[in-house]
Amino acid sequence: MFNTSPAPHAARESSDAGDGPCAVQRFARVNPVVPGHVHIQAEPFKVACSSCNLRELCLPVGLNKTDLDQLDTLVETRRSVARGETLFRTGDSFQSLYAVRTGFFKTCVSSEDGRDQVTGFQMAGELLGLDGISTERHACDAVALEDSQVCVIPYEQLESLSREFGDLQRQFHKIMSREIVRDHGVMLLLGSMRAEERLAAFLLNLTQRLQARGFSASSLVLRMTREEIGSYLGLKLETVSRAFSKFQEQGLLEVKQRQIRILDQAGLQALVNSSPS
Amino acid sequence: MFNTSPAPHAARESSDAGDGPCAVQRFARVNPVVPGHVHIQAEPFKVACSSCNLRELCLPVGLNKTDLDQLDTLVETRRSVARGETLFRTGDSFQSLYAVRTGFFKTCVSSEDGRDQVTGFQMAGELLGLDGISTERHACDAVALEDSQVCVIPYEQLESLSREFGDLQRQFHKIMSREIVRDHGVMLLLGSMRAEERLAAFLLNLTQRLQARGFSASSLVLRMTREEIGSYLGLKLETVSRAFSKFQEQGLLEVKQRQIRILDQAGLQALVNSSPS
DNA sequence: CGGAATCTTGACTTACGTCAAATTGGGTGG
DNA sequence: CCACCCAATTTGACGTAAGTCAAGATTCCG
Numbered sequence: 001m002f003n004t005s006p007a008p009h010a011a012r013e014s015s016d017a018g019d020g021p022c023a024v025q026r027f028a029r030v031n032p033v034v035p036g037h038v039h040i041q042a043e044p045f046k047v048a049c050s051s052c053n054l055r056e057l058c059l060p061v062g063l064n065k066t067d068l069d070q071l072d073t074l075v076e077t078r079r080s081v082a083r084g085e086t087l088f089r090t091g092d093s094f095q096s097l098y099a100v101r102t103g104f105f106k107t108c109v110s111s112e113d114g115r116d117q118v119t120g121f122q123m124a125g126e127l128l129g130l131d132g133i134s135t136e137r138h139a140c141d142a143v144a145l146e147d148s149q150v151c152v153i154p155y156e157q158l159e160s161l162s163r164e165f166g167d168l169q170r171q172f173h174k175i176m177s178r179e180i181v182r183d184h185g186v187m188l189l190l191g192s193m194r195a196e197e198r199l200a201a202f203l204l205n206l207t208q209r210l211q212a213r214g215f216s217a218s219s220l221v222l223r224m225t226r227e228e229i230g231s232y233l234g235l236k237l238e239t240v241s242r243a244f245s246k247f248q249e250q251g252l253l254e255v256k257q258r259q260i261r262i263l264d265q266a267g268l269q270a271l272v273n274s275s276p277s
Numbered sequence: 278m279f280n281t282s283p284a285p286h287a288a289r290e291s292s293d294a295g296d297g298p299c300a301v302q303r304f305a306r307v308n309p310v311v312p313g314h315v316h317i318q319a320e321p322f323k324v325a326c327s328s329c330n331l332r333e334l335c336l337p338v339g340l341n342k343t344d345l346d347q348l349d350t351l352v353e354t355r356r357s358v359a360r361g362e363t364l365f366r367t368g369d370s371f372q373s374l375y376a377v378r379t380g381f382f383k384t385c386v387s388s389e390d391g392r393d394q395v396t397g398f399q400m401a402g403e404l405l406g407l408d409g410i411s412t413e414r415h416a417c418d419a420v421a422l423e424d425s426q427v428c429v430i431p432y433e434q435l436e437s438l439s440r441e442f443g444d445l446q447r448q449f450h451k452i453m454s455r456e457i458v459r460d461h462g463v464m465l466l467l468g469s470m471r472a473e474e475r476l477a478a479f480l481l482n483l484t485q486r487l488q489a490r491g492f493s494a495s496s497l498v499l500r501m502t503r504e505e506i507g508s509y510l511g512l513k514l515e516t517v518s519r520a521f522s523k524f525q526e527q528g529l530l531e532v533k534q535r536q537i538r539i540l541d542q543a544g545l546q547a548l549v550n551s552s553p554s
Numbered sequence: 555c556g557g558a559a560t561c562t563t564g565a566c567t568t569a570c571g572t573c574a575a576a577t578t579g580g581g582t583g584g
Numbered sequence: 585c586c587a588c589c590c591a592a593t594t595t596g597a598c599g600t601a602a603g604t605c606a607a608g609a610t611t612c613c614g
Contacts, residue, residue, distance in 0.1 A: 109461045109462070109464075109465050110465075111465060111550070112550055113549075113550040113551065115465060115469045115470070116469070117461075117464055117465040117468045117469055119461045119464050119465075130453075130454055130457055131454060131457055131458050131461065132454070133450050133451055133453070133454035134451050134454035134455040134457075134458050135458075139458045139461065140461060159443070159446060159447065159450070160443075162440075162446075163439075163440045163441075163443065163446060164440075166436070166437075166440065169436060169439075169440060170436065173410050173436070173453070174410055174411050176407075176410075176450070176453040176454070176457070177407055177408060177409070177410035177411035177453070178411040179457050180407055180408055180411075180453070180456050180457060180460065181408050181411050181412075181416045183457065183460035183461070183463075183464065184386045184394075184396045184408065184416065184417060184460070185386070186460075186464055187386075187394055187396050187460065187463055187464065187467060188386050188387075188388060188392060188394040188396075190464060190467035190468055190511060191394045191467055191508065191509075191510075191511035192392045192393070192394055192508075192511070193392070194569075194570090195569075195570070225591090225592065225593090226592075226593065226594095227592085231468065231469075232468075233468075234467060234468035234469070235570080235571090236570075236571055236572080237592090237593080238570090238571075238572085238573095238593090238594085238595085239569090239570060239571075241592095241593060241594055241595080242570095242594085242595080244593095244594090245594070245595080257578080257579075257592080257593070258592095258593095272390075273388070273389055273390040274390065471601070471602090472601075472602065502559090502560065502561085503560075503561065503562095504560085512602075512603090513602075513603055513604080514560090514561080515561090515562080515563085515602090515603075515604085515605095516601090516602060516603075518560095518561060518562055518563085519562085519563080519602090521561095521562090522562070522563080534560080534561070534610080534611070535560095535561095
């Protein structure tokens with residue numbers, strides 16, 4: 001439940017000696033020594049899906065060489081989104097899906113009367129924009145929480161390509177389905193867990209996804225505010241803050257603002273799997 | 278927000294003079310005079326999608342004659358599910374999607390530690406089983422809340438057919454996307470609304486969907502218990518019951534156990550669109 | 555007709571929200 | 585480079601919506 005990990009792969013800690021940034025560099029992105037963002041604009045260098053170090057986490061999962069080469073023809077553009085900017089907004093005409101290459105996003109919906117709800121946080125390899133297919137207009141806002149880069153996947157082309165290549169079609173359907181299952185997990189969380197359980201589940205989910213990307217399983221920097229966490233978890237920011245403090249008192253976490261170190265993963269897991277109905 | 282209506286069509290009150298049950302009969306299904314279920318086993322009579330009176334609400338939306346004829350070849354089997362029985366269960370191998378023909382279902386997920394969450398209620402024309410595509414095993418239970426009948430849509434065949442017919446592919450993607458958008462609406466509800474707002478939103482959503490099926494917009498019979506409503510809305514059954522009572526006191530509803538009459542739809546709507554953050 | 559499930563209602567508890575006041579830290583402009 | 589400022593966070597005191605527990609009432613169904 002509440003497993004957002006995009007693929008059931010083991011941690012990639014050793015599987016990327018070749019092309020990608022090394023584990024230390026990637027870790028450095030999470031715990032940056034230099035607070036500023038290294039702005040290597042990679043736009044001109046075309047990085048194909050077939051040689052992308054996210055291919056095991058992203059749309060290309062499980063595709064054979066032929067299909068993968070086809071996918072390369074599809075993903076031609078990249079787009080940079082600065083921290084705080086939106087990739088798309090509710091009501092925008094839907095043209096493309098986006099795969100996060102680097103950075104971190106949140107998606108939020110809002111109701112007419114100004115209620116606001118964060119519906120998810122997306123990191124490298126995860127897909128954005130699936131909400132737009134339904135009405136051909138986006139149904140949420142996607143906001144970059146740090147300077148980010150996405151691959152643009154023109155939807156019409158994806159559709160026609162996936163009519164030719166069954167594996168691609170299958171993979172795309174699995175990604176949509178996974179999103180539905182993920183959302184059901186969040187409903188379970190929102191509908192039946194108490195504040196501390198929600199936060200524990202959230203942290204475990206985050207670290208699991210980070211770990212699948214080669215980052216540390218115990219050390220992370222939150223890219224979002226307490227308020228954004230609260231919105232996602234259906235809590236007020238003060239409640240989130242108090243829960244963090246309590247976890248620290250209990251020796252489950254070390255919390256320094258957004259720098260989190262997990263001291264007792266099993267303890268967090270126990271919290272999630274504990275309470276009565 | 279929280280709009281589960283499967284298609285933006287107007288109420289079908291007049292558009293089905295021909296083949297389907299008339300509005301009164303359909304109304305009778307919701308407010309049955311005879312409590313028992315008329316068990317006309319229609320299995321032997323093949324009812325094609327092309328002549329199904331749910332085609333404007335179900336998978337065939339927007340398909341042309343050719344595509345529709347193809348779809349008819351796909352949907353060969355029907356299955357009856359008695360009240361209380363499951364259509365599929367978490368962990369079951371995924372083979373097919375199901376379109377509700379008659380009756381009413383709930384879907385629920387549960388966590389290892391026995392927490393339980395109703396993730397949705399499905400009525401005629403709505404699709405069940407999308408959760409299973411992701412891992413090829415179902416990720417929730419689908420339980421009939423009254424004697425029901427579904428059309429079985431073999432998934433592999435749907436995939437290959439939608440490789441041939443772009444409109445079908447498109448329509449299928451829209452349905453998956455709509456489910457994602459719906460789920461985000463539920464998250465908003467669970468994360469930011471108070472008990473009475475949740476119940477009001479729930480009732481309005483139900484009646485809207487019933488109305489799209491030609492039923493009364495103001496009179497309905499709930500097919501689920503207070504506890505199931507509570508689970509869906511993240512509330513305890515007592516809270517749901519109290520909210521019903523309060524609505525009745527306020528003259529918004531007339532409540533006789535599961536028989537509900539909406540006396541002030543605008544009032545309910547105002548409740549949903551009211552509260553501060 | 556009888557028993558079980560479901561629903562209602564009341565009294566009380568509690569987890570979380572609200573409001574408010576410090577404290578911290580990062581980004582920016584001088 | 586430093587100082588300032590503002591946003592984010594923490595913490596406390598208090599209020600309240602919803603949960604819990606329990607007793608009855610009602611309806612469904614065999």
